[in-house]
Amino acid sequence: MTTELSPAQIQRFRFIEAQLLWEGCLQRKDLCAAFGLTLNHVTREISSYRARYPRFLAYDPEVRAWKATENFKPQHASGDAQEYLELLLAFSLARDPAIMAGAGPALAVEILPSAQGSIPAQVLRPLVAAISQHQCVEIAYQSFSDDGPRRRIIWPQHLVYVLSRWHVRAYDERKARFADFVLNRIAECARPANAADPPAIDHLDVEWQTRVEVAIQPKPSLSKAQQEVVARQFGMSTTHAGWRWSAAMRQCLVKYFLHQHRLDIVPSGPHVRVALCDPALAECYRFSDD
Numbered sequence: 001m002t003t004e005l006s007p008a009q010i011q012r013f014r015f016i017e018a019q020l021l022w023e024g025c026l027q028r029k030d031l032c033a034a035f036g037l038t039l040n041h042v043t044r045e046i047s048s049y050r051a052r053y054p055r056f057l058a059y060d061p062e063v064r065a066w067k068a069t070e071n072f073k074p075q076h077a078s079g080d081a082q083e084y085l086e087l088l089l090a091f092s093l094a095r096d097p098a099i100m101a102g103a104g105p106a107l108a109v110e111i112l113p114s115a116q117g118s119i120p121a122q123v124l125r126p127l128v129a130a131i132s133q134h135q136c137v138e139i140a141y142q143s144f145s146d147d148g149p150r151r152r153i154i155w156p157q158h159l160v161y162v163l164s165r166w167h168v169r170a171y172d173e174r175k176a177r178f179a180d181f182v183l184n185r186i187a188e189c190a191r192p193a194n195a196a197d198p199p200a201i202d203h204l205d206v207e208w209q210t211r212v213e214v215a216i217q218p219k220p221s222l223s224k225a226q227q228e229v230v231a232r233q234f235g236m237s238t239t240h241a242g243w244r245w246s247a248a249m250r251q252c253l254v255k256y257f258l259h260q261h262r263l264d265i266v267p268s269g270p271h272v273r274v275a276l277c278d279p280a281l282a283e284c285y286r287f288s289d290d
Contacts, residue, residue, distance in 0.1 A: 012031065013049055013075070013076045016031070016045075018084070020068040021068075024067065031045060031046075056072045088109050089109065092109040114164055116164060116184065119166060119183045119184060123183065127168055127183075131156045131158070131168075135198075136153050137156065137190065138151060138190055139186045140189075141181060141185055152173065152174050154168075155170055155173070155201060157170055160253070162253060166184075171201045171205070178208065207250070208250055209250075212248065213247075214247060215278065216236075216246070216261070216263070217236070217242060217245075217276075217277050218273065219273050230273050230274060241277075254281065255286060258282060259287060263275070
């Protein structure tokens with residue numbers, strides 16, 4: 001009878017398989033580095049894997065490493081290329097070995113430096129607490145519709161990461177509406193001394209709850225071969241109307257998607273390679289100056 005694997009064993013078996021999938025071979029030092037194990041422990045782990053899957057691995061004495069046999073069929077690793085690349089990116093940003101435990105060793109990945117300021121802990125901490133405890137906070141916020149920062153009472157609801165920056169979706173008590181507040185523009189954030197009772201805002205954030213279908217296609221002026229490349233790049237599927245990618249996204253996030261892909265302006269120039277299937281969306285969703 002096959003014994004049940006512990007969560008730690010599943011993670012190590014996933015690493016073994018990912019190493020074979022992406023690197024082509026497995027050395028004991030890879031497991032040692034990923035999990036902080038001794039060589040003896042790693043030897044036992046590989047033996048356990050071979051006992052469970054006896055036809056998957058073969059030892060190559062020339063390179064002193066284990067290689068996958070023709071019978072190898074991963075049981076724990078997904079083998080998904082996108083997942084692997086996303087893990088590489090996450091590891092490169094966080095430098096946390098635990099992130100790569102499910103994908104194999106971390107290759108060196110170069111990342112374009114991001115020109116963004118850090119978010120002070122004294123700003124983030126009360127925001128996170130307010131979201132989890134359904135409380136309000138008082139912030140000093142600098143918008144681009146005001147010359148200087150203004151104090152506001154907001155009721156934070158969600159943290160959102162778009163366009164390489166963090167913002168908080170919150171109810172603005174002064175304007176009596178929901179809005180997005182960029183975290184880098186918050187100079188101060190604290191629990192107000194005389195906190196008001198929460199307003200009746202449940203289910204009132206229509207732009208958050210409503211989802212809008214956004215569909216894009218390769219720019220029609222591109223050649224057939226160029227359109228196929230764009231389709232692969234954006235994960236488009238072929239339809240009766242041609243290549244299409246579509247997704248339902250929260251209404252308040254549509255403007256960010258359009259801005260990211262230059263779809264909120266009249267498409268022109270050689271670097272604009274996709275177009276909206278419904279051009280009217282560009283008129284409906286644009287950034288304000290706030």
